[in-house]
Amino acid sequence: MMQSRGVTIAIQVASMILFALISAAAPGYMLLFFIIYFAIIMLITSKMAMGGLKKVEQMKGSPIFKEENATTVMASDTLLIQEVKEQFKSPMLMMILSFAFVLIIPPVYWSYISPYIENLIKQSTTNEFVVRFIVFLAFYVFMIAVLYLPRTLIMRGIKQKKQLYYPRVYAIYKEGVVIEGRLLEYSRDMCYKVNSKRRFVEIHGDKLPFIVRLYTLETSKLADRLYEVGLRECRA
Numbered sequence: 001m002m003q004s005r006g007v008t009i010a011i012q013v014a015s016m017i018l019f020a021l022i023s024a025a026a027p028g029y030m031l032l033f034f035i036i037y038f039a040i041i042m043l044i045t046s047k048m049a050m051g052g053l054k055k056v057e058q059m060k061g062s063p064i065f066k067e068e069n070a071t072t073v074m075a076s077d078t079l080l081i082q083e084v085k086e087q088f089k090s091p092m093l094m095m096i097l098s099f100a101f102v103l104i105i106p107p108v109y110w111s112y113i114s115p116y117i118e119n120l121i122k123q124s125t126t127n128e129f130v131v132r133f134i135v136f137l138a139f140y141v142f143m144i145a146v147l148y149l150p151r152t153l154i155m156r157g158i159k160q161k162k163q164l165y166y167p168r169v170y171a172i173y174k175e176g177v178v179i180e181g182r183l184l185e186y187s188r189d190m191c192y193k194v195n196s197k198r199r200f201v202e203i204h205g206d207k208l209p210f211i212v213r214l215y216t217l218e219t220s221k222l223a224d225r226l227y228e229v230g231l232r233e234c235r236a
Contacts, residue, residue, distance in 0.1 A: 012144065020137035024129055056183040063171035063178070065218075065225040071168045073215040077198050080166075087164060098147055105143050113142065165210040166200075172225050177203070177212070184212065191234035194223045201226065204234055 015037070022033050074080060117138050121131050167179040176185040190205040201222045203212040216222050223233070 016137060016140040016144065019140050020133050023136040024132035056178060056181065059171075059173050059175070059178060059183070061173065063173050064228070065172035065222055067171070067214065067216045067222075068169050069217075070166070070170065070215040073199050073217055074166060074168075077200070077215070079198065083164060101147055102143075105146055106139075109139050109142055114139065162208070163210045164213055166213040166215060170214055172222070172229070174229055177214075179212070186230055190231055192223060192226045192231050193234045194219055196220070203231070 019030075019033075023030055114135050118131060118135055121134050125131065165179075169180060171178045176183045178184075184203075187205060187207060189207055190203055193202045193204065195202070196219050199217060199219055200213050200215045201219055203214070203226070214222060227233075
């Protein structure tokens with residue numbers, strides 16, 4: 001987790017420096033760069049989100065547990081709808097607040113903060129490129145710092161830190177769980193939680209970007225099969 005956070009911070013720092021360099025050297029290409037950059041980030045993010053699931057054509061042997069009626073069981077869980085709403089409400093609220101801040105931050109920065117920073121820099125150097133670079137770098141740092149505040153406040157209020165992944169069809173094999181054509185391989189950090197009342201078993205893992213919730217009428221049997229393949233019940 002610490003390594004992942006370190007990589008994220010390194011990417012953010014490198015991105016800000018790159019943004020500042022392009023803004024200072026070739027501002028006319030900034031919009032094109034933003035489009036390409038965010039397209040690449042979205043592609044990488046989507047691949048990382050599904051990183052724990054590999055496409056699989058055919059598994060060796062027969063499944064030790066199979067559920068093809070999870071949708072019906074899911075429909076009986078009255079709390080699921082509220083969880084799904086909460087799951088989508090936080091990202092939507094974060095997006096709305098971020099959009100509002102993006103509209104407010106640039107006018108505030110360029111009107112009140114950048115003149116002060118520019119005058120301060122010119123006391124040390126008269127190189128126009130260096131001045132523009134530092135002014136733009138300070139702008140991106142200021143924007144990320146301000147946007148971090150609403151994100152932190154929203155994340156603190158979220159009960160479910162990870163997104164829920166609740167497949168309609170799945171099968172348990174000795175090698176892993178096949179979920180809608182993809183294989184989730186077992187790892188040592190994985191464990192399971194049983195909720196017999198709501199009729200599901202959840203698979204948790206530190207490296208998983210989501211919580212896999214497996215709905216079934218046979219929760220005890222499913223838990224036993226997961227135990228057989230090496231998973232243990234989560235402590236908390």
